[in-house]
Amino acid sequence: MPLSESTSTEFLHAQAKISNYIFNFVSSSAVRCALQLGISDVLYKHEKPMCLFDLSVELSVVNSSKISFLPILMRFLVQSGFLNQHEDQYFLTPASRLLAKNEPFNVKSLLLANHSPIFSKAWSELSDWFQNDSLTPFHTAHGKSLWDCIGEEQPSVLGDIFNDALASDSRLNTNVLITECKHVFEGLTSLVEVGGGTGTVSIAIANTFPNIKCTVLDLPQVIGDLKGSGNLDFIGGDMFDKIPHANAILLKCVLHDWNDEDCVKILKKFKESIPSKKEGGKVIIIDIVLENPKQSNEFVRAQHNMDMLMMVLCAAKERTEKEWEKLFVEAGFNEYKIFPILGLRLLEFLPP
Numbered sequence: 266m267p268l269s270e271s272t273s274t275e276f277l278h279a280q281a282k283i284s285n286y287i288f289n290f291v292s293s294s295a296v297r298c299a300l301q302l303g304i305s306d307v308l309y310k311h312e313k314p315m316c317l318f319d320l321s322v323e324l325s326v327v328n329s330s331k332i333s334f335l336p337i338l339m340r341f342l343v344q345s346g347f348l349n350q351h352e353d354q355y356f357l358t359p360a361s362r363l364l365a366k367n368e369p370f371n372v373k374s375l376l377l378a379n380h381s382p383i384f385s386k387a388w389s390e391l392s393d394w395f396q397n398d399s400l401t402p403f404h405t406a407h408g409k410s411l412w413d414c415i416g417e418e419q420p421s422v423l424g425d426i427f428n429d430a431l432a433s434d435s436r437l438n439t440n441v442l443i444t445e446c447k448h449v450f451e452g453l454t455s456l457v458e459v460g461g462g463t464g465t466v467s468i469a470i471a472n473t474f475p476n477i478k479c480t481v482l483d484l485p486q487v488i489g490d491l492k493g494s495g496n497l498d499f500i501g502g503d504m505f506d507k508i509p510h511a512n513a514i515l516l517k518c519v520l521h522d523w524n525d526e527d528c529v530k531i532l533k534k535f536k537e538s539i540p541s542k543k544e545g546g547k548v549i550i551i552d553i554v555l556e557n558p559k560q561s562n563e564f565v566r567a568q569h570n571m572d573m574l575m576m577v578l579c580a581a582k583e584r585t586e587k588e589w590e591k592l593f594v595e596a597g598f599n600e601y602k603i604f605p606i607l608g609l610r611l612l613e614f615l616p617p
């Protein structure tokens with residue numbers, strides 16, 4: 266059947282669009298290859314733009330037949346905005362800089378964790394999970410939860426990468442948190458960070474506010490031998506069991522790992538460990554507040570990627586402001602405030 270001119274133009278656009286969906290994995294594979302070859306590391310160390318030949322020597326690509334393929338990878342990385350190029354010189358963009366191991370804010374482990382075969386297998390089970398009785402796509406793939414999988418693995422290769430990935434994600438956010446949301450912590454004398462991992466956020470808070478006694482609570486296998494000093498402490502435990510008393514409880518990117526029912530259970534438990542609003546009690550939540558999926562910018566796309574990831578790993582989700590409000594009401598809090606920090610939000614839940 267002949268197509269009208271407008272329909273064939275529409276289909277040609279649709280074909281290009283679907284091709285980009287189909288080959289979305291090419292971007293992440295190319296970036297992973299760049300990471301594994303050490304392209305960001307070499308450019309970062311060199312501190313100046315480099316030509317392809319000098320780069321290939323530093324990357325240990327010495328086989329001449331392979332060197333001829335390097336321009337393909339490099340032009341893809343330039344096209345996707347990962348690298349910059351001026352004439353025959355390549356240089357880092359802020360994105361490729363974030364994969365250099367010596368960059369203090371690097372997110373290398375985030376990429377490695379998400380490309381691990383354990384995570385990939387969970388993604389491949391997504392459609393099966395929709396049609397079976399398994400708890401999460403991760404359970405469908407591995408027969409246990411992500412947390413059990415990390416806890417049982419010896420030596421804990423994924424656990425180390427995963428904890429480092431979370432810590433790297435926290436480094437930049439914490440910087441902004443401490444400077445832009447200082448008022449949220451002022452006046453507190455004690456704070457328990459629940460699900461605080463290896464303590465990146467609490468270490469920064471403890472250093473910035475010497476009068477706040479900070480405690481990081483996470484699963485025993487995550488806390489391991491971590492020891493605090495001064496006004497910082499680490500405790501291995503389960504947030505569903507017992508939370509130490511404090512002025513405030515802090516959670517960063519924890520509630521997005523749990524469904525609404527568990528979140529309400531967790532939040533109600535927290536209310537027992539903090540004083541009333543009048544006495545300064547509060548729960549501080551740092552997490553995503555999902556924006557309209559029709560908006561198309563890097564932040565919103567990243568939020569919706571995380572939303573999918575939470576479903577695959579934990580049968581959980583990111584939340585819109587309305588969904589946060591529902592949790593807050595069901596858990597019996599009295600008042601909430603929202604402050605923006607980078608792509609995340611800080612929510613303050615105040616008890617009665």
Ligand SMILES: C[S@@+](CC[C@H](N)C(=O)[O-])C[C@H]1O[C@@H](n2cnc3c(N)ncnc32)[C@H](O)[C@@H]1O
Nearest residue numbers: 431432435460461462483484487503504517518
């Ligand atoms: C997504 S990570 C967030 C880590 C950290 N807050 C951050 O933003 O980097 C969730 C954390 O919750 C911890 N967690 C999971 N189940 C827990 C439980 N039952 N009790 C305490 N912590 C738990 C995990 O070990 C993990 O460190």
